[in-house]
Amino acid sequence: MDLKTSPLARPFPEMPPIAGATLRVARARYKTWDRCDLTFVELAQGTSVAGVFTKSLCASSEVELGREAVKAGSASALIVNAGNSNAFTGWRGREAVEAIQKQVSDTLGCAITEVFVSSTGVIGVPLPIDKARAGIAAAIEAAPCGWEDAANAINTTDTFAKGAHASAMIGDIRVELCGIIKGSGMIAPDMATMLGYIFTDANVAPAFLQELLGRANAATFSCITVDGDTSTSDTVMVFATGKADHARIEGWDSPGADAFAAALNDVCRMLAQLVVRDGEGATKFITIRVSGAASDESARRVGLSIANSPLVKTAIAGEDANWGRVVMAVGKAGEPADRDRLSIAFGGVWTAKNGLPVDGYDEAPVAEHLKGQEIDITVDLGIGDGKATVWTCDLTHGYIAINADYRS
Amino acid sequence: MDLKTSPLARPFPEMPPIAGATLRVARARYKTWDRCDLTFVELAQGTSVAGVFTKSLCASSEVELGREAVKAGSASALIVNAGNSNAFTGWRGREAVEAIQKQVSDTLGCAITEVFVSSTGVIGVPLPIDKARAGIAAAIEAAPCGWEDAANAINTTDTFAKGAHASAMIGDIRVELCGIIKGSGMIAPDMATMLGYIFTDANVAPAFLQELLGRANAATFSCITVDGDTSTSDTVMVFATGKADHARIEGWDSPGADAFAAALNDVCRMLAQLVVRDGEGATKFITIRVSGAASDESARRVGLSIANSPLVKTAIAGEDANWGRVVMAVGKAGEPADRDRLSIAFGGVWTAKNGLPVDGYDEAPVAEHLKGQEIDITVDLGIGDGKATVWTCDLTHGYIAINADYRS
Numbered sequence: 001m002d003l004k005t006s007p008l009a010r011p012f013p014e015m016p017p018i019a020g021a022t023l024r025v026a027r028a029r030y031k032t033w034d035r036c037d038l039t040f041v042e043l044a045q046g047t048s049v050a051g052v053f054t055k056s057l058c059a060s061s062e063v064e065l066g067r068e069a070v071k072a073g074s075a076s077a078l079i080v081n082a083g084n085s086n087a088f089t090g091w092r093g094r095e096a097v098e099a100i101q102k103q104v105s106d107t108l109g110c111a112i113t114e115v116f117v118s119s120t121g122v123i124g125v126p127l128p129i130d131k132a133r134a135g136i137a138a139a140i141e142a143a144p145c146g147w148e149d150a151a152n153a154i155n156t157t158d159t160f161a162k163g164a165h166a167s168a169m170i171g172d173i174r175v176e177l178c179g180i181i182k183g184s185g186m187i188a189p190d191m192a193t194m195l196g197y198i199f200t201d202a203n204v205a206p207a208f209l210q211e212l213l214g215r216a217n218a219a220t221f222s223c224i225t226v227d228g229d230t231s232t233s234d235t236v237m238v239f240a241t242g243k244a245d246h247a248r249i250e251g252w253d254s255p256g257a258d259a260f261a262a263a264l265n266d267v268c269r270m271l272a273q274l275v276v277r278d279g280e281g282a283t284k285f286i287t288i289r290v291s292g293a294a295s296d297e298s299a300r301r302v303g304l305s306i307a308n309s310p311l312v313k314t315a316i317a318g319e320d321a322n323w324g325r326v327v328m329a330v331g332k333a334g335e336p337a338d339r340d341r342l343s344i345a346f347g348g349v350w351t352a353k354n355g356l357p358v359d360g361y362d363e364a365p366v367a368e369h370l371k372g373q374e375i376d377i378t379v380d381l382g383i384g385d386g387k388a389t390v391w392t393c394d395l396t397h398g399y400i401a402i403n404a405d406y407r408s
Numbered sequence: 409m410d411l412k413t414s415p416l417a418r419p420f421p422e423m424p425p426i427a428g429a430t431l432r433v434a435r436a437r438y439k440t441w442d443r444c445d446l447t448f449v450e451l452a453q454g455t456s457v458a459g460v461f462t463k464s465l466c467a468s469s470e471v472e473l474g475r476e477a478v479k480a481g482s483a484s485a486l487i488v489n490a491g492n493s494n495a496f497t498g499w500r501g502r503e504a505v506e507a508i509q510k511q512v513s514d515t516l517g518c519a520i521t522e523v524f525v526s527s528t529g530v531i532g533v534p535l536p537i538d539k540a541r542a543g544i545a546a547a548i549e550a551a552p553c554g555w556e557d558a559a560n561a562i563n564t565t566d567t568f569a570k571g572a573h574a575s576a577m578i579g580d581i582r583v584e585l586c587g588i589i590k591g592s593g594m595i596a597p598d599m600a601t602m603l604g605y606i607f608t609d610a611n612v613a614p615a616f617l618q619e620l621l622g623r624a625n626a627a628t629f630s631c632i633t634v635d636g637d638t639s640t641s642d643t644v645m646v647f648a649t650g651k652a653d654h655a656r657i658e659g660w661d662s663p664g665a666d667a668f669a670a671a672l673n674d675v676c677r678m679l680a681q682l683v684v685r686d687g688e689g690a691t692k693f694i695t696i697r698v699s700g701a702a703s704d705e706s707a708r709r710v711g712l713s714i715a716n717s718p719l720v721k722t723a724i725a726g727e728d729a730n731w732g733r734v735v736m737a738v739g740k741a742g743e744p745a746d747r748d749r750l751s752i753a754f755g756g757v758w759t760a761k762n763g764l765p766v767d768g769y770d771e772a773p774v775a776e777h778l779k780g781q782e783i784d785i786t787v788d789l790g791i792g793d794g795k796a797t798v799w800t801c802d803l804t805h806g807y808i809a810i811n812a813d814y815r816s
Contacts, residue, residue: 058739058747088735090748090764123732124765227718310635310718310803314811324531327496331466339466340498356498357532395718396812400805403722 006184008277008285008373008393009160015147015178016165020044020241021199024142025153028135030083030121030128036153038132039080040139041197042108044241048203049075049116050210052217054234060087061094062117063233065101069113073206075239076110079136080154080195081119082182084127085233092126099129103136118195118235120182121156151180154195157402158184158278164270168202168263170246170256175202177263181236181271184226184278194221196236196271202260203242204249212261213238213268220268223300223390225307226279227399238264276391281398284316286375286391293386294336302379303390305333313395319370321363323351330379341382348376411810414592416685416693416781416801417568423555423586424573426607428452428649432550433561436543438491438529438536444561446540447488448547449605450516452649456611457483457524458618460625462642468495469502470525471641473509477521481614483647484518487544488562488603489527490590492535493641500534507537511544526603526643528590529564559588562603565810566592566686572678576610576671578654578664583610585671589644589679592634592686602629604644604679610668611650612657620669621646621676628676631708631798633715634687635807646672684799689806692724694783694799701794702744710787711798713741721803727778729771731759738787749790756784 021043025036051070053063079100086093101115108115119127151161162181167174183194204212213236221236242248249257277285288306293299306312309329315322323344330337340355347369350358369375375394429451433444459478461471487508494501509523516523527535559569570589575582591602612620621644629644650656657665685693696714701707714720717737723730731752738745748763755777758766777783783802 054739055742056736056739057742057745058735058750085732088732088747088750088760088763088765090762092764123735124760310807311811314808317808318812320812324496327466327531328464331462331464334463334465337465339496342466342496352496352532354498355496356500357496394812395808397805397808399718400722400725400803400808403719404726404728404802404804 005159006278006282008282010274010277012148012151012161012163013165015163016176018176018178018199018241019201019243020047021239022144023146023150024139025145025149026135026139026142028081028131030081030131036149037082038135038139039150039153040136041078043075043077043239044243046242047075048073048206048209048240048242049237050206050213051235051237052213058088060085060119060233061097062086062119063235065097066116066235069116072113074114075116076108076114077104077116078197078239079104079115079117081127081132082154082156083121084119084125085121085123086119086127087123087233089124089126096127096129096132100132100136103133107140116237118233120193120195120233147178147180154180154182156182158182160278162271162274162278164267164274166263166266168256168259170202170244170249170260173244173246175200175244175260177267179267179271181275183275184280194234194275198238198264198267200238200240201244202240202249203244203246204240204260208249208251209238209240212264216265216268219265220272223388224272224276225304225390225392226276273391276393279393280402281396282393283396284373284375284394286316286377286393288377288379288390288392290379290381291387292381292383294384295386296388298335299386299388300390302330302333302335302381303388305329306377306379307390307392310395313392316370316375317394317396319367321346321351321366321370326377326379336383337381338383343380343382345378346370346376354382411565411567413567414686414690416690418682418685420556420559420569420571421573423571424584426584426586426649427609427651428455429607429647430552431554431558432547433553433557434543434547434550436489436539438489438539444557445490446543446547447558447561448544449486451483451485451647452651454650455483456481456614456617456648456650457645458614458621459643459645460621466496468493468527468641469505470494470527471643473505474524474643477524480521482522483524484516484522485512485524486605486647487512487523487525489535489540490562490564491529492527492533493529493531494527494535495531495641497532497534504535504537504540508540508544511541515548524645526641528601528603528641555586555588562588562590564590566590568686570679570682570686572675572682574671574674576664576667578610578652578657578668581652581654583608583652583668585675587675587679589683591683592688602642602644602683606646606672606675608646608648609652610648610657611652611654612648612668616657616659617646617648620672624673624676627673628680631796632680632684633712633798633800634684681799684801687801688810689804690801691804692781692783692802694724694785694801696785696787696798696800698787698789699795700789700791702792703794704796706743707794707796708798710738710741710743710789711796713737714785714787715798715800718803721800724778724783725802725804727775729754729759729774729778734785734787744791745789746791751788751790753786754778754784762790
């Protein structure tokens with residue numbers, strides 16, 4: 001099936017190289033396609049690593065091994081296979097990952113646990129070891145490539161290459177953060193069929209890098225949803241090569257810690273939003289702001305209840321300011337709420353306030369807003385100070401077409 | 409929009425009258441339609457009542473008042489309004505319900521708290537009191553009607569009238585249970601846009617009737633889902649007129665308690681399944697059996713995670729035995745599971761066992777099974793004795809068309 005580029009796509013940004021991270025791509029031919037589907041990133045000695053992984057209890061071997069190895073905090077290489085997720089393949093899948101780790105560690109002369117592997121694609125078919133081996137050999141021989149080539153090589157059903165860039169000043173030294181990501185369906189908090197990688201030349205201690213990634217994840221990747229489904233392979237990792245000439249960031253007291261944290265958060269948010277923009281069948285990008293909740297976490301849950309509601313998502317697809325469905329989604333979230341304090345706005349226009357439709361509410365500006373591609377929904381619960389923003393897309397015939405009309 | 413009858417519809421069954429319950433319908437014209445949209449059921453003095461209601465925190469006044477009044481255990485009348493849910497209408501909505509209760513209690517000479525009211529339809533528009541008043545006056549004048557007329561009068565977007573019947577022997581006395589229900593979208597556990605009413609001539613103490621309904625609800629209405637959305641108005645009630653000539657059933661020790669409980673469960677299960685059969689856009693009825701879970705409740709949650717997954721539902725719509733998506737849904741449920749003990753079957757044919765695809769798996773009989781209207785998915789978690797069965801339907805273009813293409 002030929003997928004058209006999402007109408008919400010963004011052009012691939014200009015992104016600088018990261019000292020200490022060398023990208024290469026190759027054809028492992030995991031599927032019968034003629035495109036690069038294996039990405040090999042070589043990382044300078046001393047690169048710090050942090051990662052967050054799917055909470056699925058049926059996670060792939062890649063996730064199991066990565067989750068464990070990331071604790072040591074050191075990385076030498078990243079391999080990403082596209083076209084086969086190697087998930088639900090038992091011991092045979094594990095053998096494939098271990099074979100890749102062995103080959104790469106032999107080539108680079110690094111520890112096996114410094115080789116991180118991700119795979120995405122069909123579930124239930126063990127990753128073919130011979131194809132992986134040949135692909136890695138080809139990648140090692142290949143000339144280094146740029147960010148967009150790597151972003152394309154990790155894609156599967158994605159319709160555009162996704163990348164984001166930010167900088168931070170650590171004292172007088174400017175550090176760069178470049179991220180690429182893939183993912184378009186099976187997207188929900190706890191991160192679904194989403195593989196994201198951020199590379200920086202900053203010098204950051206692994207434990208602190210992990211803390212920063214966890215915080216950024218909570219406010220970005222954990223606040224997006226396409227269909228509420230969660231993959232067995234989701235992974236977001238940060239690699240800090242330490243090539244920038246500044247004192248190592250060890251914790252919040254280190255100079256530049258706040259600036260680096262903010263830049264990391266920016267890159268994560270941009271990447272997360274790009275995944276929503278490539279949501280299967282998406283025609284509208286929806287921002288849901290929840291305020292007045294009992295806590296920030298409660299606000300996030302209410303936001304996701306709205307964002308995951310098929311009735312809300314189809315209403316937006318139909319350009320219908322159906323705030324009754326938003327009330328329904330608030331009610332089912334199970335979070336503290338009071339029907340008679342609830343207020344709802346579309347595109348900044350309040351349609352309901354304090355539990356009642358707004359008298360003399362003018363639908364014209366709301367109807368106009370809903371015709372656009374960028375939709376804003378604001379919900380105030382009126383009971384506390386908690387707030388959160390979540391992002392999702394509409395639910396359209398395109399989603400059904402991609403997931404039902406064609407055999408996988 | 410003209411909705412075609414669901415391809416999964418069932419003909420309305422033969423159902424006997426229930427002594428002590430008199431049905432009448434009338435035109436309140438809550439919408440600009442020419443059909444009966446107000447149902448008035450008069451109940452004999454001494455009728456026991458039990459009810460379960462939506463857990464939505466934005467519930468309608470009907471639900472708030474009904475939830476409270478049911479505790480007294482006694483009913484004289486039931487009024488159901490179709491076309492306007494009266495939800496999210498604040499004090500104005502409450503006034504409308506209280507006006508209906510007053511009018512009916514004046515007419516019948518019963519307590520206000522013995523008059524139960526339900527409303528279903530558009531959210532956010534206070535129920536017009538004048539229309540309700542005229543509708544009730546017309547219903548009181550009308551000749552009694554049969555079950556199918558009442559089942560049609562409570563419907564909104566439903567595409568067929570839904571009823572179920574069972575009998576039980578209490579000693580030598582045969583009692584009848586007749587139920588009607590409406591609901592087609594916004595259906596999820598915690599019961600969504602679902603209004604169900606069961607009438608019986610059995611003589612059952614209110615407290616025990618409530619216990620029996622709670623048990624039946626857990627295994628039936630709480631095990632269905634269409635879209636995971638939960639309405640602000642869901643209600644299932646049982647009215648026992650006590651006209652049958654047997655000793656009152658006070659508890660499990662009373663003769664006939666088990667027989668009555670089983671019959672009530674049967675009616676609830678049949679009604680719940682009919683709601684799924686009228687699921688918006690549904691073309692396939694899906695039964696998901698989960699076994700080997702840590703507990704029955706854990707099995708139910710895993711089953712609902714599968715039943716609510718848009719990716720599983722679209723795969724079934726596409727007649728695709730995509731068991732990888734079932735693995736995904738098991739993994740995201742957050743319930744105890746072990747990837748390497750998980751087994752999955754479609755139509756009784758195992759596609760994966762103990763965490764691996766079945767060697768030499770023959771897809772032909774599975775493909776044949778998926779072409780049918782009745783789909784069976786079996787999941788064995790392999791870690792305990794917990795089991796549950798849940799029911800859902802597929803997710804099709806029809807769902808999008810009903811919810812997005814037409815303005816509500």
